[in-house]
Amino acid sequence: QQQVKQSPQSLIVQKGGISIINCAYENTAFDYFPWYQQFPGKGPALLIAIRPDVSEKKEGRFTISFNKSAKQFSLHIMDSQPGDSATYFCAASLGNQFYFGTGTSLTVIP
Amino acid sequence: GAGVSQSPSNKVTEKGKDVELRCDPISGHTALYWYRQSLGQGLEFLIYFQGNSAPDKSGLPSDRFSAERTGGSVSTLTIQRTQQEDSAVYLCASSAAPRAEQYFGPGTRLTVT
Numbered sequence: 001q002q003q004v005k006q007s008p009q010s011l012i013v014q015k016g017g018i019s020i021i022n023c024a025y026e027n028t029a030f031d032y033f034p035w036y037q038q039f040p041g042k043g044p045a046l047l048i049a050i051r052p053d054v055s056e057k058k059e060g061r062f063t064i065s066f067n068k069s070a071k072q073f074s075l076h077i078m079d080s081q082p083g084d085s086a087t088y089f090c091a092a093s094l095g096n097q098f099y100f101g102t103g104t105s106l107t108v109i110p
Numbered sequence: 111g112a113g114v115s116q117s118p119s120n121k122v123t124e125k126g127k128d129v130e131l132r133c134d135p136i137s138g139h140t141a142l143y144w145y146r147q148s149l150g151q152g153l154e155f156l157i158y159f160q161g162n163s164a165p166d167k168s169g170l171p172s173d174r175f176s177a178e179r180t181g182g183s184v185s186t187l188t189i190q191r192t193q194q195e196d197s198a199v200y201l202c203a204s205s206a207a208p209r210a211e212q213y214f215g216p217g218t219r220l221t222v223t
Contacts, residue, residue, distance in 0.1 A: 004152070006152070009150075032209065036214075041216065042216055043114070043201055043203070043214025043215050043216050043217055044153070044201070044214050045213075045214065046211050046212065049211075089152055089153065091153075093209070095209075096141075096158045096160065096166055096208060096209070097155055097158075097166075097168075097169075098143070098153075098155060098212075099155070100145075100152035100153040100154075101152050102150065102151055102152045103150075103151075103152055
């Protein structure tokens with residue numbers, strides 16, 4: 001059973017637009033929700049993360065919105081740039097175990 | 111400083127052969143993870159090492175998979191009698207402490223023919 005469900009699978013956004021990627025989780029015991037960015041040929045890199053005691057976290061153009069009651073969280077990329085084109089993974093963790101979504105391929109068109 | 115390194119970057123092997131994948135974590139990082147990334151899939155947790163504690167092997171998909179970490183540093187993931195479904199990118203990550211930020215290596219792309 002997929003512990004973390006991510007959508008959409010792919011996303012195309014115009015430069016300057018807002019990119020939104022959504023994730024839903026099953027286990028209410030998860031207590032850490034990171035987002036990773038992965039460029040081709042590279043390993044994922046931590047982008048931003050949130051814990052369930054807050055509903056939103058913003059770092060620069062990147063914002064996580066967290067809805068504990070709905071068991072959903074999302075990544076918003078404001079003013080999307082071509083350099084943001086990458087694959088994005090959400091994850092949820094409990095203890096030492098990390099459960100990843102299936103990834104979203106984002107393309108930002110100049 | 112140096113990040114997580116993995117070798118080889120690519121490995122092509124015949125079905126039934128054994129393979130060893132190597133991970134060099136960031137110096138001083140006590141936690142080390144192995145993941146498998148299949149095409150169109152997310153990262154699948156395989157195994158976790160923390161210091162001198164017994165590893166968490168709960169993610170290993172079969173007894174053909176094993177891993178060790180020598181001296182609390184370098185780790186080797188071994189896949190015996192490889193099958194075509196083992197074809198994937200194998201990623202290693204290390205962190206300075208349990209549940210701290212994970213730093214990923216570039217991965218080893220394994221192709222079983």
